[in-house]
Amino acid sequence: MKRTIMRMFAMLLMAMATITNANAQDIYDLQGKNEKVDIEKKISKSERKALQARIDSIQWQEALQAMRDTTFTLEADQVIFKYGHRAYVSSTTNFVAVNKNRATMQVAFNVPVAGPNGMGGVTLDGNVSNYDIKTNEKGKYTTLTFNVNGIAISSKLVITIYKGSDNAQVDILPNFNSHRISLSGRIIPKSQSFVVKGMSI
Secondary structure (H helix, E strand, C coil): HHHHHHHHHHHHHHHHHHHHHHHCCCCCHHHHHHHHHHHHHCCCCCHHHHHHHHHHHHHHHHHHHHHHHCEEEEEEEEEEEEECCECCCCCCEEEEEECCCCCCCCCCCCCCCCCCCCCEEEEEEEEEEEEEEEECCCCCCEEEEEEECCCEEEEEEEEEEEECCCCEEEEEEEECCCEEEEEEEEEEEHHCCCCCCCCCC
């Protein structure tokens, strides 16, 4: 039963992603863009670079702490399928969230089909186990691995985050088939994250 659900899940995601990319368009925050231009006029290139590096470092440290505290959300703006096909998505509705011993994985595409979660995709909940976080010897990246098991999911998750940024990628590896899927985005502490959750299977 669980194997069948996961296979249907993978096929549904691929179909929805294809429709999403066919209708995708760039969205810009004009207000934010104007504010950025005003700031750039006031500071030098080197100052901008140093400021951005400082901001990135703070966000990276916050992301690592949230991962250690098991209370974080990876808000994804890209979904990557097994053979490299990418779909650009909304980080508000595409995410992996961990809250202590519970995890939620959700994808939602901009398609005229409600899907199982009512948002154009799928939402899965499960229990977290074998939670293990490690940083490589040179400190360049940190890897978090854990298992999630629930009614419709049995998968191993691997999250990689590189030093100096809160950008990360989670690879979701089902235990009963090879339909892996990855989400790329930012690690946000749970208290700072805002996502919209659909109906879980």
